[in-house]
Amino acid sequence: MMKYISTRGEAAPLGFCDALLAGLARDGGLYLPKEWPTLSKKEIRALRGKSYQEIAFSVLEPFTNGEIPAAKFREMIDEAYATFRHPAVVPLVQAGANSFVLELFHGSTLAFKDVAMQLLARLMDYVLAERGERATIVGATSGDTGGAAIDAFAGRERTDIFILFPHGKVSPVQQRQMTTSAAANVHAIAIKGNFDDCQNLVKAMFNDESFRDGVKLSGVNSINWARIMAQIVYYFTAAISLGGPDRKISFTVPTGNFGDIFAGYVAKRMGLPIDKLIIATNENDILARTLKTGRYEMREVKATTSPSMDIQISSNFERLLFEAYDRDPAKVRATMAGLKQSGSFAIDDAALKKIRKEFRAARASEKEVAKTIGKIFKERGYLLDPHTAIGVFVAAKHEKSSAPMVTLATAHPAKFPGAVKSASGIDPALPTWLADLMNRVERFDILDPELKNVETFIGERTRVRE
Numbered sequence: 001m002m003k004y005i006s007t008r009g010e011a012a013p014l015g016f017c018d019a020l021l022a023g024l025a026r027d028g029g030l031y032l033p034k035e036w037p038t039l040s041k042k043e044i045r046a047l048r049g050k051s052y053q054e055i056a057f058s059v060l061e062p063f064t065n066g067e068i069p070a071a072k073f074r075e076m077i078d079e080a081y082a083t084f085r086h087p088a089v090v091p092l093v094q095a096g097a098n099s100f101v102l103e104l105f106h107g108s109t110l111a112f113k114d115v116a117m118q119l120l121a122r123l124m125d126y127v128l129a130e131r132g133e134r135a136t137i138v139g140a141t142s143g144d145t146g147g148a149a150i151d152a153f154a155g156r157e158r159t160d161i162f163i164l165f166p167h168g169k170v171s172p173v174q175q176r177q178m179t180t181s182a183a184a185n186v187h188a189i190a191i192k193g194n195f196d197d198c199q200n201l202v203k204a205m206f207n208d209e210s211f212r213d214g215v216k217l218s219g220v221n222s223i224n225w226a227r228i229m230a231q232i233v234y235y236f237t238a239a240i241s242l243g244g245p246d247r248k249i250s251f252t253v254p255t256g257n258f259g260d261i262f263a264g265y266v267a268k269r270m271g272l273p274i275d276k277l278i279i280a281t282n283e284n285d286i287l288a289r290t291l292k293t294g295r296y297e298m299r300e301v302k303a304t305t306s307p308s309m310d311i312q313i314s315s316n317f318e319r320l321l322f323e324a325y326d327r328d329p330a331k332v333r334a335t336m337a338g339l340k341q342s343g344s345f346a347i348d349d350a351a352l353k354k355i356r357k358e359f360r361a362a363r364a365s366e367k368e369v370a371k372t373i374g375k376i377f378k379e380r381g382y383l384l385d386p387h388t389a390i391g392v393f394v395a396a397k398h399e400k401s402s403a404p405m406v407t408l409a410t411a412h413p414a415k416f417p418g419a420v421k422s423a424s425g426i427d428p429a430l431p432t433w434l435a436d437l438m439n440r441v442e443r444f445d446i447l448d449p450e451l452k453n454v455e456t457f458i459g460e461r462t463r464v465r466e
Ligand SMILES: Cc1ncc(COP(=O)(O)O)c(C=O)c1O
Pocket: 111, 112, 143, 144, 145, 222, 254, 255, 256, 257, 258, 259, 260, 261, 308, 309, 387, 388, 410, 411
């Protein structure tokens, strides 16, 4: 029976449905499966020629612990990916002789977040209905998680959703995807601060037991295991279509909160032959510096043209540390206490060696991002969004490797028209279903980054108490 354990070791292990609703563990840690389920090469080979939905079911079913009836789970997967506007769900596009771009942006809100969020909303709805419960979802966003969560949860009977975004620090398209929902259960809140302030508020709400229990708090950020879980699938689909498991594949991932690339790490642990996992950062390069020096050291957040990656506190790095410390929660607790106290920590030599064995990291400057968008458009007529451009730039540095290189295209260029136009001269158009987005009426509140204030705001509007 699969159980989920906390990286900090002081919260009770939970089954799949409880971990799904819990989000963050009660000891402040992040849930992970006690053991990694594995697929043999033969089992992976058997997935060749199958649809995204079929592969999703085979890869994810072992994580659900039999707590979701198989037919119901399959139905949720089918419904979730029917919302995607491409028949392949996440098509793989050839970008060079041995390099590819995995387009993860064909969902409703044009970012890779739709892949996990559409499934998560259906899973939560199902579990809450089975239990006759309601939940209050609070999420932090640097721009994309919020829109995807609002789209997936809008109008759902059993949840109210509150999304905290950094005031004035998301793109106009991202903002309107969060602020123009007419659904009564949706609340967009602009926080006077940056993404880390928003994320800290969400974590503090989870650590405030009376608030947490009072509103039946649940989370949809990648601190929620189910978010990572759903993102494992596309590493399998991409690798299989390039000859996996009989050939190793490398992935470059534009990275901020370390959720997406951690899903790649899990795919590897499950048996998918992945060669390199390459972390690509913008000028907020804390992860690239950490891999180089062994010290995680926070600095001021810089505003860049890839705002969704303007992050210093990379939450899921804690999951990697847990793995690198051979799942010793005491070491994770000590490390996280150090981070809270001093804004930095050092990684033990042995753990650092393990991390460096699995991952590479590099950054792209603002100039390099703009140059990459312009160059790829000129050479191939293909428009990259600034986040994907960071991946493509970093991937090119590693292309000598014999394994095919897949860069994850995490957002559609039309989400960031300003940066894309100034780099390429092209004004990327929003797809038809969002064509009137900039004319829709906005509805949001602006709050200070003050915990009690935000809790009161949420408490007064949640319907859990009714
Ligand atoms: C477009 C885009 N690219 C990349 C990232 C970074 O992904 P992660 O936070 O999972 O590392 C994000 C935010 O999560 C994003 O919205």
